[in-house]
Amino acid sequence: DDRNRTWNYDFVEFIKEEQIFATLMTPAGYGADDSSWNTFRNCEFNELLGFYGVCYWYTWQVSMLGLGPIWISKNEEVKQRTAKLLQDGAVFAFGLSEKEHGADLYSSDMSLTPVADGNYLANGQKYYIGNANEAGLVSTFGKNSSTNEFVFFVTESKHEKFNCIQNVVNSQSYVAEFTLNDYPITEADILSTGTEAWDSALNTVNICKFNLGLGAIGLCTHAFYEAINHAGNRRLFNHYVTDFPHIKQLLTDAYARLTAMKLFSYRASDYMRSASENDRRYLLYNPMVKMKVTTQGEEVVNILSDVIAAKGFEKNTYFDMATRDIRGLPKLEGTVHVNMALIVKFMANYFFFPDKFPEIGKVDGIENDEFLFKQGQTKGLSKIRFHDFNIAYNSVNLPNIEIFKSQINIFKEFFSSVDKLPAG
Template sequence: MTTTAPPIDTHRVDLGQFDRVLGDPGEDGTLMSFARCAELDRREEFPADICRELDLMGLPRLYVPAAFGGALTRYDDLIGALRSVARRDLSVAIGHAKTFLGGICVWLAGSEEQARGLAADIIAGAPVSWGLTERGHGSDLLAGEMAATPEPDGGYRVQGEKWLINNATRSPLLCLLVRTRPEGGPRGFSLLLADKRDLPEGRWRTLPKVPTHGIRGADISGFALDDCPVPARALVGEEGAGLETVLKALQITRTICAALSLGAADQAVRLARDFAGQRELYGRKLIELPHVRRTLGESYAALYACETVTAFAARAVHTLPEEMSVISAVAKSYVPTRADELITACGELLGARAFLTEVHEHGAFQKLERDHRVVGIFDGSTFVNQHALINHFPVLARGHHEATGNEDAVGRAADLAAPLPEARLDRLSLLARGGSSLTQGLRVATGELRALAGRTEGLCRVAELAEELNNRCDRLHGELALSPPASQYVQPEAFALARRYEQCFAGAAALRAWLLNREPDDDGLWLEAVLTHVLRALRPAGRPTSGEVFDRLFDAIEGGSAPAFPNAAGAR
């Protein structure tokens, strides 16, 4: 099919227009209609034609920073575009966006010549694969066995294989993490940008596609290099700096992964709401039943919470790069987990139709549920990201006690109308030494809300929730200070603390977003719903929590009176 979308240029992307051009997936004949994507899923076929159309629309240009000739100037724009794709089909979004993940290390550490050469390939439509994982090692990158031995006359001989790699077969370009010191260690790994088109035949091979439960059409495979010569110009950054570069790159890619979960959540809520509006039960529409309204209302609240975390994280790349080790870990753990919960709740409303493959929008829900399960694993699993938070407990506690956060940077990240500075990826750090400015400023934000509330009943109620969140956040940081030092064998209690920290972070992000983006007549309804949603997870087990705010949120959204989150790009 031919699209009429204007190509993406170097000015800011019009996300609303991009979303409209992609069309309604419920209508046959659109680029990513439910019918078309369901058929590809049944055949376990890669969506090559759809990806080709996205190439023609210029989406690959958003994977390339403007400094190298692309259109990427703001990471929230990239997230918005990928969310639009993901809300139609996750397999397409995952398969296409992998190129950004494959190129990010070159944007961070590559030479000008490497970056411009790779940019030209990406803009021309060449996918790039990121070769990190190997059989038997999973997320343990220090255990990687693919070895690159230096040649006397320059270049390397590479031996080993990478496995469970997205686009490993399709991509002509491979960004490889390789062992360059036999003993390994933090300085024992380097990055090579290998071009299959330049490698000698017989020295490399692709591995078979791995059948998967979800994203069935994705090219999840691998490749092996057999004493394969790779030229010296393939080295990305300094020899021995590969692991550090990868860990910094993951701070960006983990943030971008939240777009996949937001798109999946959008689609789940839409499918459940549409079904509930059509289905009759006990002589009434399903949507008229109190339990259904409550479930959808809380799903909207969860979606608002995920949006605030994601928007803050994307903009923090520009304003708080030194803290992205914490922010990205929260985003990658919190957003996919909440989206999984939301999808499960929506599936319960659909009943049997949540499992059937050829009814209600061509079985879109069961495909969505299968596809999204893998998002929590990408770029470090939920436990890996929570472990990263646990490693930060001492600095989070110290920073909270000393209150040294950057209030100005928090404000620019949370104010969605504020201009963003150029992203300084060179300022990314493996440790957020000052802790988290967002949670450190929660008391200040709570005071601002209290001052706004005055005698307005609705806002007074919201201010009380914010005060409770602030008190619980203070107590949590006291517990973080007493937590034993992180080690290889982390106790389960530490993961529980990490989950509570994520909830505090989400509540703080929502409060800042509301304060800085509210309309004059905004009664704080969506913020009240998000804070209630967050506090449910922070309060002691067994304490009853009223859910009537979710009923009010549902009614407001159904009646068109609830303000959409400003970064939603047509989500509802």
């Protein structure tokens, strides 16, 4: 299927039979009794999908993105419709990006034009939209052409006025270009308008970009198994490949990075799950997972590539797909640099103005993560405070931590010498 670029219909059928998306992506109260939005549980599912193939992970990822503006919205009718569609096995899509505008969402050209009786006609093009070939609902972002206000509304990919033009990528995933040509929209299809629409776009990305790190962890885990399995069974010059000192070093390095990726991401999940209006620390840890964990994933695959060597190019390996697919993860949901720009906004408070917060333990229970759909306004990032990171580093006495602490101090010195601290 990977080589033939066949979309994962069999996977979607399995998801329906087992009610997986319905269970994992319906917040409590809208679906079956065991349905809830549980970031910890979703982390594990992300890993699992990344392990078996990024195309499966991508179908899940863009479904979650499509569901974000719906679950955030106040439109109860669409929410009930969505819960039913999830049970029927539908996938979803997030129609945010446009060909010419990339990260510049302010310039979105998709338009909703008011016509008689409070109805609208939607017109415009979207580009790079995953699942738009089959999505039950596509959360579509645009502007009201008469007020110039942002608006999020739902469309159906099988509607006659929804024109799915092409898959723009050479891959098993379907990343669509589509146009809406006088697509009729009623008030019942509108999810949010104005600032709420804008905030729900960013808040959805806040929830979902986290998945990229976990997808990378799953991918790297599989690549690691394949590399060590190959090297551990291969004898050269009367040695197992795993006996060569540099191979030991490479595998240790890859393993340490992969472990750090997991530790950081699962700890960030605790903060996602404990977030509230008064504790928005997740807004820093989340882009770190997206940006740093995925780029470390690239590094892990790079390192392992020197271990598995020629075998990793063979057509029947997972590794062949991993080397190609890992590169996509840092690019989705805001590029590395867009996330760095976001992280910079938190640095002054993080390093210089710590605040007191209650200790947050491991959050791996069955709670429904309600706050994620009530994140509210997206502004005020530079006012977010953090606990003192020294609490963690001072709690252990290890040589590497001591080196790290001295590096932090040098970094802080450098930072203090900058004329103006970055502000949000």
